[in-house]
Amino acid sequence: MAMALSLAWLSSTIASVLGDHRGPRAPQAHRRADDPIVAAPDDRVRSSQCVRCHEEQVRQWRASLHARSWEDRIFLAAYREEPMAFCRGCHAPLGDASREPDALARSEGVSCSSCHAESRAHLASPRTARATRDEHRGAAASERLCAGCHQFDFVVDRGADRPLWHSPTPMQDTVREWQRASRYARERGGVERDCVQCHMPSGTHATRGVEQREFVRRAVAVTVRACRSGAVWRVRATIGPTDAVGHAVPTGDLHRQLRLVVSDGRGREASRVFARRFERRLEIDDRGGAFFSRVERFDGRIAPPGPESEDTVTLELAATDARPPAWRLEHWRTDPEIARDQGLSTHEINTTLDEGQALPCDAR
Ligand code: HEC
Numbered sequence: 001m002a003m004a005l006s007l008a009w010l011s012s013t014i015a016s017v018l019g020d021h022r023g024p025r026a027p028q029a030h031r032r033a034d035d036p037i038v039a040a041p042d043d044r045v046r047s048s049q050c051v052r053c054h055e056e057q058v059r060q061w062r063a064s065l066h067a068r069s070w071e072d073r074i075f076l077a078a079y080r081e082e083p084m085a086f087c088r089g090c091h092a093p094l095g096d097a098s099r100e101p102d103a104l105a106r107s108e109g110v111s112c113s114s115c116h117a118e119s120r121a122h123l124a125s126p127r128t129a130r131a132t133r134d135e136h137r138g139a140a141a142s143e144r145l146c147a148g149c150h151q152f153d154f155v156v157d158r159g160a161d162r163p164l165w166h167s168p169t170p171m172q173d174t175v176r177e178w179q180r181a182s183r184y185a186r187e188r189g190g191v192e193r194d195c196v197q198c199h200m201p202s203g204t205h206a207t208r209g210v211e212q213r214e215f216v217r218r219a220v221a222v223t224v225r226a227c228r229s230g231a232v233w234r235v236r237a238t239i240g241p242t243d244a245v246g247h248a249v250p251t252g253d254l255h256r257q258l259r260l261v262v263s264d265g266r267g268r269e270a271s272r273v274f275a276r277r278f279e280r281r282l283e284i285d286d287r288g289g290a291f292f293s294r295v296e297r298f299d300g301r302i303a304p305p306g307p308e309s310e311d312t313v314t315l316e317l318a319a320t321d322a323r324p325p326a327w328r329l330e331h332w333r334t335d336p337e338i339a340r341d342q343g344l345s346t347h348e349i350n351t352t353l354d355e356g357q358a359l360p361c362d363a364r
């Protein structure tokens, strides 16, 4: 039942992104009751079966969040708050979504066969049978393979006799954001890049993401200027995406956020001002019974590269120090309240991406 839920929901998600495209390509979207992966769970394809011939890919993948998609502490903290079959379908795709994943599904996470859908046939005859159904590069790969898990809605299961209800708000919108950025690049005659080119360059399976501070830092350009005006500093910050990113910042999980923090020239804690949070504001949509969802009120993230993606933040700060104000751009991997409730330390979820002293303001 819960497996059927994740199937129906994945197909309709992808159909809504891709219009009448021929269909979902993510492997779990292909699972049917007669699929051997579902029918014989102990015969599941696992990474240890590939290591003999593809040691490098297995080692790289082990270091990625795909391999830890279940065991990752940040995921588990959120899952304990909302332990739904829905989550298990993507974070432990080798398991049976109707119950807690077993040891194999937990340790494999998003495994080789999640992306190389013909792995079983390939194992039987490696030289003649491809592990991969489609090309794994280009826009089509992003829209078929990656979109299967990286673009989806909040859904509500209203019972077997009614279709799933989809929130107007996507839970993750990365592929659509990327489509917008690609359209813009195309219109400008710029370079279009797909997910694999940026996240798996030269085919590395150690996908790049939040755990690589420098990778995330390069996505954002910040300029902060300040002019002294009597007893206050007038601060003006501009912030926008660079060419190194292909969607909104932050993208992906709904709890990610950036914060621009400004303080006096000595960076004193007491003088800190939260200049802006770049995050999505979601409201609970609870209509009673099993109907529980979320609706977006405001998208305050840095928009995907496009004509109007630069944002300006202005504020005033008491001029308690002669030096121009200091600023800091922080990345928060999850909501600090969830982290606190679940015993994660601030250190685990908060990274300083960039910091500096405000430049003198433009002469006027
Ligand atoms: C998130 C999806 C994903 C997962 C998970 C994944 N791969 Fe891949 N794999 C890809 C993509 C995409 C390419 C193509 C990369 C390219 O051409 O730049 C690829 C390419 C490969 C190649 C061909 C390398 C070459 O140089 O031609 C091998 C071998 C491979 N993967 C093995 C594995 C193994 C083994 C695992 C599990 C440990 C695995 N993959 C997990 C997406 C994935």
Ligand code: HEC
Pocket: 045, 046, 047, 049, 050, 051, 052, 053, 054, 112, 113, 116, 119, 120, 122, 123, 126, 127, 129, 130, 131, 132, 133
């Ligand atoms: C007995 C050795 C062997 C094992 C085990 C093996 N492969 Fe391969 N694999 C090969 C060979 C040989 C090729 C072809 C390499 C070439 O053409 O350069 C290949 C090619 C690939 C490719 C690139 C072409 C394609 O099919 O897309 C992928 C991806 C791949 N293997 C994934 C896997 C995965 C995933 C596993 C584990 C489920 C696995 N392989 C297990 C030998 C093996």
Ligand code: HEC
Pocket: 065, 142, 146, 147, 150, 174, 175, 178, 193, 194, 195, 196, 198, 199, 208, 209, 210, 211, 215, 216, 218, 219, 243, 244, 245, 246, 247, 248, 249, 250, 251, 252, 253
């Ligand atoms: C031009 C390069 C580029 C392209 C194209 C691109 N990304 Fe990213 N991606 C980045 C950068 C840089 C970051 C870090 C900043 C951020 O979080 O937005 C990132 C962040 C992410 C994250 C969050 C990272 C994490 O560890 O949580 C995910 C998930 C992601 N991208 C998926 C995708 C998918 C899926 C696609 C294709 C639809 C894609 N990206 C296309 C550069 C790119």
Ligand code: HEC
Pocket: 026, 063, 064, 065, 066, 068, 069, 070, 072, 075, 090, 091, 093, 110, 114, 115, 142, 145, 146, 147, 148, 149, 150, 195, 196, 199, 200, 206, 207, 208, 209, 210, 211
């Ligand atoms: C079977 C579902 C699935 C597929 C298919 C998939 N992903 Fe993921 N991906 C996930 C999950 C789940 C996570 C989150 C892991 C976590 O942090 O808990 C993730 C995380 C990521 C991250 C952050 C990783 C990091 O190490 O920081 C990137 C980047 C990413 N995926 C890119 C891709 C790209 C590119 C593709 C297509 C080639 C792809 N994914 C296909 C499920 C998938």
Ligand code: HEC
Pocket: 065, 072, 074, 075, 076, 078, 079, 082, 084, 086, 087, 088, 089, 090, 091, 148, 149, 150, 151, 152, 209, 251, 252, 253, 256, 333, 334
């Ligand atoms: C359609 C597939 C899908 C479903 C369903 C799903 N996720 Fe995810 N989840 C992802 C992907 C893809 C990422 C990677 C995005 C990113 O890194 O920002 C991710 C990332 C996360 C992260 C961030 C992990 C980290 O390493 O920082 C948390 C937390 C999370 N998911 C919790 C959940 C919970 C709880 C549920 C169920 C209520 C759920 N997810 C359902 C695909 C899914």
